[in-house]
Amino acid sequence: MTTVSAPAAGAGARTGGSRHLAGTWPLFRLALRRDRIMLPAWVLVIGASHMSVASSYASLYDTAAARADIVRSMTANSSLRALYGPFFNDTLGALTAARMIAFGSAFAAAMSLIIVVRHTREEEETGRQEMLSAAMVGRAAPLTAALLTALTANAALALLIAGGLAGSTGDTTGSLALGLATGAVGMLFACTAAIAAQITENARLAKGLTSAVIGAAFALKAAGDASAANGSSLLTRLSPIGWAENVRAYDDERWWVMLILLAAIAVQAVLAYTLAGRRDIGMSFLPARPGPAHGGLGTAWALALRLQRGSVLGWGAGFLLTGILFGGITDGVADVVGDNEQARQIFERMGGQQGLTDAFLAAMVSMLGMVAALYVVASVLRLYGEETGGRAEPVLAGPVGRLRWAAGHLLIAYAGAALIMLLGGVGLTLGYGRDLPTILGACLVQLPAVWLLGALAVFLYGLAPKVSVAAWAVAGLALALGWIGPAIDLPQSVMNLSPFGHLPRLPGPEMSWPPVLVLTALAAALTAGGLAGLRRRDLLT
Known part of the structure; x- marks a missing residue:
């Protein structure tokens, strides 16, 4: 009896261990x-x-x-x-x-x-x-x-x-x-x-x-x-x-x-x-804290802000610190590049044909803009997460329409992108030590391209929510083109696949308004199309 029970106990222990996997x-x-x-x-x-x-x-x-x-x-x-x-x-x-x-x-x-x-x-x-x-x-x-x-x-x-x-x-x-x-x-x-x-x-x-x-x-x-x-x-x-x-x-x-x-x-x-x-x-292990007895969130925008404020603060702090870091190396760029004509050409392809310092600043501003596109896509797709997680339905069951609910999140996405770009510009200025208005203006010029990628996410979410994650691929492609493209000298026709390839490369040259206005109009049109699709389709279950 003892001889039989020992292997059985061992087998049971092994079975118990494997059961967890x-x-x-x-x-x-x-x-x-x-x-x-x-x-x-x-x-x-x-x-x-x-x-x-x-x-x-x-x-x-x-x-x-x-x-x-x-x-x-x-x-x-x-x-x-x-x-x-x-x-x-x-x-x-x-x-x-x-x-x-x-x-x-x-x-x-x-x-x-x-x-x-x-x-x-x-x-x-x-x-x-x-x-x-x-x-x-x-x-x-x-x-x-x-x-x-x-x-x-x-x-x-x-x-x-x-x-x-x-x-x-x-x-x-x-x-x-x-x-x-x-x-x-x-x-x-x-x-x-x-x-x-x-x-x-x-x-x-x-x-x-x-x-x-x-x-x-x-x-x-x-x-x-x-x-x-x-x-x-x-x-x-x-x-x-x-x-x-x-x-x-x-x-x-x-x-x-x-x-x-x-x-x-x-x-x-x-x-x-x-x-x-x-x-x-x-x-x-860190359960949700109970809220106040009487809710203080009276609008869809207030709810969206409550849900996304941590993300906005985190991105803003990151952009500020990154800007300070990039601004701090600006004065040393000329020493690093020296007489290397190929390195100078890369910066010029990234930031424009102006002087090397302006070209470097323009390149860094453009990089901040392309990274900000990742923020705006993540913020827009929060709508998809709220819907698939079952949290949107209770909100929409009350006196809140779909457009108001979505508009609250989109306001955080688009305005948040502007805020983090401004913080990035402030950081660049703090690190560089001068030209605050010029650098802030250059940062704001990136917003139409940032908004356009966010608007694409809105459009996909509104019409075909299950494929809305494809917006990540588009934002990633824009980032890859902006980062790798100038180094390997991709043709301008390929670089133009990114909305950032059409923007004026500030600071340095004169401001060009047509591409900025066109990208802004496209962003508005895609956003409107996405909201129209959201209004007409069934919620995901």
Whole structure:
């Protein structure tokens, strides 16, 4: 009897352990199917950015002397070090790593947080996870499937970076180190998002909390690199992005730093699973606070502001700090470019044919505008989230029409875009130290293109809500064209696919009103068309 019961107990323990992971594989396949467009787009854009930078540097600085000059110039400028990081040597690979390690890691982190929150907290928020859990789905299966999806995306990104740069730089080891470091940071923040999904009450808060951690990591790295030219600052060492930087790809790689990243991933993953096992589906460790006995939100606009104020404040703070950073390096651009005619031409293609300083400012203003387009698309698509989450129907059941409800969110989207662009302009002025009216005017000129991309999201949401996420692809294409296009000298006909390609490149030249007015009119027309479609169609159920 004793002999039989011991194996049975062991089998029961094994069965109990596997029961928590039951259904992981089907959920993983479902996540890959749902993200079959989004994941390749993220991976290809981030990977292509690395290869584009390597190709650009290869053509701009084609001799060892030229690369040594640019490294000396950028190392001597603390603002440039804060933006890009330290240059550990003057090889093509080291230049690429310095330029891309922080931005690539931050984008990988953003990709990962979207994946994990989408397949954990958002599933619970919409009620789908509760239905799935009624079947053969273990308690740990949704979180495991989400982390496996993030792992797949980050592994693909690491391989793409490693393979693409190995051919460009001729250094397979350094390319592998850069790819693995970027993917590891992405996976680390995937685990951060998994923790945030357990402790917060909804997907919006989970994304906001994780985004704040990513922003803090980037800020720590930037502050540390500004104070030390070799990545040795304590602030840099406190940042996961700083850890990736200190892997030192293309310069006697420090593989032991990867162990720190892997240990941080493991610790956060264990914490996420522990928290997930101690709460019920739909619950959180930071429950919603009860509101006042008598509501104070009397209009649809007030409700939209209450829902989106955190996003506006976060984007505004980010634009202000980014503007200060860009403004601080403006005076040093001439020293960095020097006599390099190809580098000068890239800035002129980005910012116009005026003087180099004005061209750089115009390029930075344009970049702020293209990033602001991501804000406005996210803000507009909040309507879709409210509808699919079942929160729009109770609002519309009262004395609130669809147009009033949508107009409240659109006011936040469009006015919020103007606010964050103004804050970006203020930051540029603070960093540069002069020309406030000129820079603010240049920032405001970007708004018609920003609004047009937001209006496209409104149009798709109003007429075909299930494909409204395609607005992300259009905004991403505009950002990719503006960032990569000038470096590889794409034809103007291709650059004109982006609305930003039609705007006057201020500051510098005379203001040109026709394209601004045309883009504004198109934005108004698409917004009106989207609202008309919303008024006539059925709500999603």
